Amino acid sequence: MGRRPTIIDVARVAGVSKTTVSRVVSSNAAPVRAETRQKVLQAIEQLGYERNTLAGGLRTDRTYTVALFIPDIANPFWPEVARGVQDALESEGYAVVLANSDWDADREHEFLAMSRRNRFDGLIINPASVTNxxxxxxxxxxxxxxxxxxxxxxxxxxxxxxxxxxxALEHLVGLGHQRLGLISGLSRGFQQPSRLTSYVDFLHQHGIPVEDELLVKCPYGQEYGRRSMEQLLSLSNPPTALFAANDILAIGALQAIREAGLRVPQDISLVGMDDIYAVSVTTPALTTVAKQKYELGCQAATFLLEHIRDAAPEHFRRHALPCRLIRRASSAPPS
Amino acid sequence: MGRRPTIIDVARVAGVSKTTVSRVVSSNAAPVRAETRQKVLQAIEQLGYERNTLAGGLRTDRTYTVALFIPDIANPFWPEVARGVQDALESEGYAVVLANSDWDADREHEFLAMSRRNRFDGLIINPASVTNxxxxxxxxxxxxxxxxxxxxxxxxxxxxxxxxxxxALEHLVGLGHQRLGLISGLSRGFQQPSRLTSYVDFLHQHGIPVEDELLVKCPYGQEYGRRSMEQLLSLSNPPTALFAANDILAIGALQAIREAGLRVPQDISLVGMDDIYAVSVTTPALTTVAKQKYELGCQAATFLLEHIRDAAPEHFRRHALPCRLIRRASSAPPS
DNA sequence: TACGTTAATGGGAACGTTCCCATTGTAACA
DNA sequence: TGTTACAATGGGAACGTTCCCATTAACGTA
Structure with missing residues (x-):
């Protein structure tokens, strides 16, 4: 089959100049007589012309491509975020390039270089090591x-x-718990993790002493959650309720509690965070703090589109989506 | 900051022609004297030059971009496949554009059009409605x-x-089951689903009569799995073991069995398919037929790279990755 | 010494679009 | 009727690269 038709082929068939054809296809309010436009559209139809975005992008420096850089799409938190990003961007005509950094600084920098070489219009990133x-x-x-x-x-x-x-903590205290354990994720080399500060603040406000032994930090991962819980259960006076920094950790904790021959929620209440699919099907189904993952992606995409369109604003926004408690079967009053 | 340096700026600084610079950066065995190459590389370093892939792609018709079209990244089966695709392609310098069709024919066709406009080098697709x-x-x-x-x-x-x-069926029959239920997914308007034909073939080979009432078809989805199981449990002589066409259906079935006051595996054995994360954390953890999701993505990417590089081969391959049974706690001999 | 051969390099065209600027036609207005 | 204004259109340059072809230098060989 012969080469693809170009704007010039269309122009020839329609009997107009390539400039006019360009005006029609990029359609941004350019002045073209209705009759002429019709001729052009007809020629486009007849030839099966499709705009070459590469050529256009070279000229305009707009590629209608956006990159999404996350740690790992196989981690159950991210697919929904990605979905939100993609839905919001695709409807505006953008393609989304996805890349997984695996928290690796080199990969992340390589992705940034790729985004420059490919002249992406924007990017949405959950940074592993990249600085401001x-x-x-x-x-x-x-x-x-x-x-x-x-x-x-x-x-x-x-x-x-x-x-x-x-x-989560209000929920547990409201149920009557006073001895609250925390499995806090390890922040990736940044500042104090928000869950930990929130935990400390909360206990202070409620006049509950902060006991270091009830507080375990570990990397995110089911196995780490299990071991952390084992550690908490080995205390002479273990917590009656536990908040885990994410659902994967909570699942690990659930495992440990089970293996210790204890029951959730009768012996210990358990609350996770994120609301990934898996915690809705454990037994008992886990109470969790749901994050608005899809909306997170949408919101990021919306902000990005504004930046792409209106150039740099002079002040930047910090948008925190509220969480929501989902009560399931893993939390109950202490017995 | 001024505009980005081009190949011509590099040429000027290095005191060579743009052609020579091009030969250095595209590096495909072009004859350049070592000394000259060094000068060019130094100029590149000094200016911070980065190749504009748009311009290069316009000339060469190679974009080093590949599209992955799947139904829905938020469906727990796909992220691992996507990971496989991305790892295999990124290491070869390709960017991966991801798009979700939601089984919608229009979206899918729009994605194909996008892949043409953007001159993607190739695509990997789980087709919803697109024909050969x-x-x-x-x-x-x-x-x-x-x-x-x-x-x-x-x-x-x-x-x-x-x-x-x-x-799955060998496993169940091996345990002593003879009354095997099947919840078969609805194929998306294509031919006979493989699980159903396999089921029928298997029963024939083992001299077990195929009873239509043990066989339910429904769309993929947890709620459909639950209802299908309810239907099977309402039989006067319900199955003692069930194979579900995927894990989500199996989880729905597990729900229904629970709600009917029955136990897995004591009253009924349950086997799913796919090995998504969630079935490893249910109680009981589900026996399932694992698919090699990551490898699936890798293999597809490998094939695609061969096509991109060697143009069209004259005969096409059909690569079936074997499944593997993962025995967990949801299957046991009938009581 | 003349000549072919090859390695190394350079100049310009080409990829397909959009933008700038010029030109034409037509309507509005004094 | 002449002037101005604007709508509609066209021609060519530009975006940054790669490819084709030409040129030069260096070398071996008859």
């Missing part, structure tokens, strides 16, 4: 998915984990 | 993720669901 300055130097509009870290020169979007943690 | 002919007409190298359907003009990669089903 590096992101500025990258020179591409960006939105950061993370509230825990400092990106003063970007819009940041995230879930209000601090508030979410309060929700 | 349409995919041929698309004119872009492609690999199809699906064995159940007919794509004679493409490499197809998929899991051997037929063999996997046999694995």
């Amino acid at each position: 300055e590096e992101l500025v130097a990258n020179g591409i509009p960006a939105v950061v998915l993370s509230l825990d870290t400092d990106y003063p020169d970007f819009d940041v979007v995230g879930s209000d984990s601090y508030g979410g943690t309060t929700l | 002919e349409e995919l041929v007409a698309n004119g872009i190298p492609a690999v199809v993720l699906s064995l159940d359907t007919d794509y004679p003009d493409f490499d197809v990669v998929g899991s051997d669901s037929y063999g996997g089903t046999t694995l």
